[in-house]
Amino acid sequence: MSGSSVEYRRGEYRKSAARREQILEAAFAVFSEIGYTASSVSEIARRVGMTQTGVLHHFKGGKTALLRAVLDRRDEQAQAIIAGKRGIEFFRALPEITATQLDKRGMVQAYRMLSTEALNPEHPAHAHFQARQRVVLGGLETAFREAVEDGDAEPDLDAHAAALSCLSMTEGLEVIWLTGFDVDMVADSRRHIQRFLTTEL
Incomplete structure (x- = not known):
């Protein structure tokens, strides 16, 4: 595999990770403002300028997967301190x-x-x-x-x-x-x- 291919993949991975963070931040904001039950993937997608399909590409489980990811991220930060x-x-x-x-x-x-x-x-x-x-x-x-x-x-x-x-x-x-x-x-x-x-x- 050429060096340029490796760099390209690394760049794509970084972009994907950054996009996931943006989606999680938007999901947290939406869940906070209107609650989980009343929220929707489409509203989260709108806030990050993506399509609903684009969000589901990163979080295949939809709204439930987003909720789990939001909750897990907060708990992981706390666990790292007491580990x-x-x-x-x-x-x-x-x-x-x-x-x-x-x-x-x-x-x-x-x-x-x-x-x-x-x-x-x-x-x-x-x-x-x-x-x-x-x-x-x-x-x-x-x-x-x-x-x-x-x-x-x-x-x-x-x-x-x-x-x-x-x-x-x-x-x-x-x-x-x-x-x-x-x-x-x-x-x-x-x-x-x-x-x-x-x-x-």
Whole structure:
């Protein structure tokens, strides 16, 4: 294969990746503004100056595939921050995830709106959000158990109760922040987590 052919393919791949990002951003905006149920692939296509067929070329599963991709991208960014971290280091990384959201208020609000809409068991994202909550809760519980094992928490700590408390607090704090109250989500979430640990975060 000639060098020019390789460069051409690389260029096409970059263009395709950039186009997918544009489509995902438009999909997120549409889902945020009018909700998933009322949205359409044609509206998403219109916003990126493409045909509906062009959008479906990149996302063959249509609107459902777009929704999954939008949700997965946000979760992947968070996972990258805590990947490979154990116990106390896991908890030290959590506020960093919150910090990355502070300048993305619109995105956080859209995600919250989608999660609320997905409370309907018939919603295509219902299983995603349900699974996500289980993963988050499980990750917190595991980290609390590791903190106990490493001497960073009291031996009698109820890891499940602590995990549930922290998840509930951060979810609620996010809603309060979106409502317009002057809260420091990073400091407040760190302070709440610290209640269950004996080592300083």
